[in-house]
Amino acid sequence: MSNRTFPPDVHDESWCRLELVKREDLTDGAKPIFDEHHDPDGDSHAGMQGPGGVRLHSPRLAELSRPAARYLRHETGLSPRIREVAILTSAREHDSQFEWQQHERVGLREGVPPETIDVIKHHKPVDGLDETDALVIEIGRQLFREHRLSSDLFARARESFGEQKLIDLLANMGTYAATAILLAAVDMQVPLDEEILLPVP
Numbered sequence: 751m752s753n754r755t756f757p758p759d760v761h762d763e764s765w766c767r768l769e770l771v772k773r774e775d776l777t778d779g780a781k782p783i784f785d786e787h788h789d790p791d792g793d794s795h796a797g798m799q800g801p802g803g804v805r806l807h808s809p810r811l812a813e814l815s816r817p818a819a820r821y822l823r824h825e826t827g828l829s830p831r832i833r834e835v836a837i838l839t840s841a842r843e844h845d846s847q848f849e850w851q852q853h854e855r856v857g858l859r860e861g862v863p864p865e866t867i868d869v870i871k872h873h874k875p876v877d878g879l880d881e882t883d884a885l886v887i888e889i890g891r892q893l894f895r896e897h898r899l900s901s902d903l904f905a906r907a908r909e910s911f912g913e914q915k916l917i918d919l920l921a922n923m924g925t926y927a928a929t930a931i932l933l934a935a936v937d938m939q940v941p942l943d944e945e946i947l948l949p950v951p
Contacts (some may be wrong), residue, residue, distance in 0.1 A: 751760055754946075756939050764937045765799045766936040771806045779828055780809035783816055793820070795852040801929045804936055822925060826918035828911075830860040833922060835883050838862070838870050839890030842948070844930035848938045850948035871948060 756762065773784050774826045786792045787802050794802050823833070834857035841849035844905040850871075857867060864881045871877060876884035889907055893899055899907075907916050940946050 754942055756942070757937060759903060760937055760939055763799075764803065764940040765941065766804065766933075768804060768807055768936050770798055772805060776806065777809040777813070778947060779813040780806060781811050791911055794825070795856060796848075799941075800852070801846065801932055804932055804938070819925070822922045823920065825923070826915060828922075829917060831857075831862050832882060832919070833885060834860050834862050835870070835886045835921050836890065836919055837926050838867065839887050840894070840926035841930060842870050842873075842932070843894035845948070845950040846930035846933055847940050847948045847950060848933050849926060849930055851940050851944065854918070854947050858887055882910060886919070890918075893920075893923065894927065898904070904918055 756765070759767050761769050762765070771784070773781055776784055777848070783802070784798075784806060785808075787794045787798045794800070795800065798806075802812070805815060826833075829838075834853055836859055837853045839852065840846075840851060854867060854871075858864070862883075863880070866879055866887075869879060870876065870887060876887050887905060888903060889899065892903060907919075911919060924936075
């Protein structure tokens with residue numbers, strides 16, 4: 751059991767600075783998304799306590815972003831393992847504890863080796879990792895630290911993934927970077943009964 755407490759401006763039910771939205775306050779287009787987040791067998795990792803619940807405070811945004819999220823999660827042709835390496839890299843580079851908390855478990859389930867997770871988590875060199883895992887980590891680190899992608903790294907990525915999958919990979923990283931910013935702004939907290947998996951300064 752954790753000895754942590756939530757900051758004073760964080761709500762116990764939502765785990766963030768915003769209260770949970772009420773279904774009756776949503777547009778007709780957003781209500782099915784609300785219902786999906788309450789479905790224990792649904793596609794949401796965190797339910798209403800997470801980015802999906804936060805986005806519902808802007809119902810139209812929630813409506814528009816759902817199809818793109820579904821595409822990036824299931825329809826790009828990228829393997830679930832590579833998708834999770836990309837997500838974990840984005841979460842780590844933005845110190846997003848909540849994002850990491852969800853996706854370390856998903857990553858392990860989807861076959862991301864523990865040594866790859868350790869390299870991402872602790873900013874270690876990628877030497878010795880699976881070549882594709884290492885490439886994805888290098889891409890994320892360079893983009894999020896230097897705000898550029900070198901010609902060499904871009905060429906290697908295009909050769910490895912092809913143009914369509916590369917663009918989808920980059921869009922996936924960008925989506926989770928945007929999610930990390932959203933979660934940081936509302937100060938989304940890891941549940942008090944869970945040990946925090948990502949160390950941050």
